[in-house]
Amino acid sequence: MSTGFPVIASIVEGHGEQKALRGLLQRLIPHLLPGSYAEVQSPHRVPRDRMLKRDPLAQALTVVMARSPRPTGVLVLLDADDDCAVGLARQLRQHARETHAHVPLVAVAAVREFEAWFLAGATGLAGVAGLPDGLVPPPAPETIRGAKEWLTRQMPRGASYQETAHQPSFVQRFDLDAARSGAPSFDKLCRDVEFLITGKTPGRDTQH
Numbered sequence: 001m002s003t004g005f006p007v008i009a010s011i012v013e014g015h016g017e018q019k020a021l022r023g024l025l026q027r028l029i030p031h032l033l034p035g036s037y038a039e040v041q042s043p044h045r046v047p048r049d050r051m052l053k054r055d056p057l058a059q060a061l062t063v064v065m066a067r068s069p070r071p072t073g074v075l076v077l078l079d080a081d082d083d084c085a086v087g088l089a090r091q092l093r094q095h096a097r098e099t100h101a102h103v104p105l106v107a108v109a110a111v112r113e114f115e116a117w118f119l120a121g122a123t124g125l126a127g128v129a130g131l132p133d134g135l136v137p138p139p140a141p142e143t144i145r146g147a148k149e150w151l152t153r154q155m156p157r158g159a160s161y162q163e164t165a166h167q168p169s170f171v172q173r174f175d176l177d178a179a180r181s182g183a184p185s186f187d188k189l190c191r192d193v194e195f196l197i198t199g200k201t202p203g204r205d206t207q208h
Contacts, residue, residue: 006038006197009058009071013048013078016163017114019078025173028082029197031176032190036197041067043150048078052091058099065103073104073196076190077114085109104199106192111185113162115147118170120186121179128155128173129166142183 008025012018025040044064050056057076064071076092092107110116117123119141126135131154144150151161179186195201 001188005074007069007071008038008073008196009041009067010062010075010077011064012043012045013051015107016167017077018043019164019169020171023168027172028176028193032194033197038197039069041071051078054095054098057095061096061100061103075192075196076105076107078109079113080109080111085111095186106195108185108189108192111142112144113147115181116172117179117186119144119147119150121174121176121184124173124175125170125180130156130159136160137182142185
């Protein structure tokens with residue numbers, strides 16, 4: 001069934017992203033491209049160790065491409081952890097080309113972890129979930145090991161950051177523009193989302 005507008009499917013590794021990514025994309029698309037609309041489908045989760053293998057990734061792509069309406073593009077998202085974000089994204093795209101070359105696909109590896117984007121856009125989280133009203137981003141947020149722990153340290157004593165509990169609300173509040181400026185892998189996500197909506201590759205391209 002053709003909808004006449006973009007339909008974005010996604011494959012993620014974590015339970016938190018499975019709950020939060022759809023809301024992030026629904027917020028991000030009109031922010032990046034005012035007046036644009038896309039249907040954002042619920043993320044399909046595949047554990048990281050399987051996602052990085054060709055056949056399990058192919059199985060996941062077959063599953064999401066069988067949905068109705070049929071996706072016009074797929075976003076694959078995972079944390080880079082200690083690996084090279086550029087290399088991981090390239091590996092995922094290569095595997096996808098070998099089995100689903102017809103599927104428009106982008107792959108984004110968040111440098112260190114998804115929560116590094118929250119650190120970069122931390123001003124938007126001031127006062128949320130007990131975070132201080134004067135919350136400011138740390139320097140070079142993508143170089144920090146333990147972004148989740150950083151968020152916990154900003155919370156009241158006895159509270160802690162919980163991925164599945166906090167990600168869905170934090171994606172609605174963190175500062176998108178600051179995150180794009182402070183976290184290159186989030187800028188990569190923004191450019192890839194623009195590509196999925198418009199079919200045009202933005203000028204800057206550091207992870208492709």
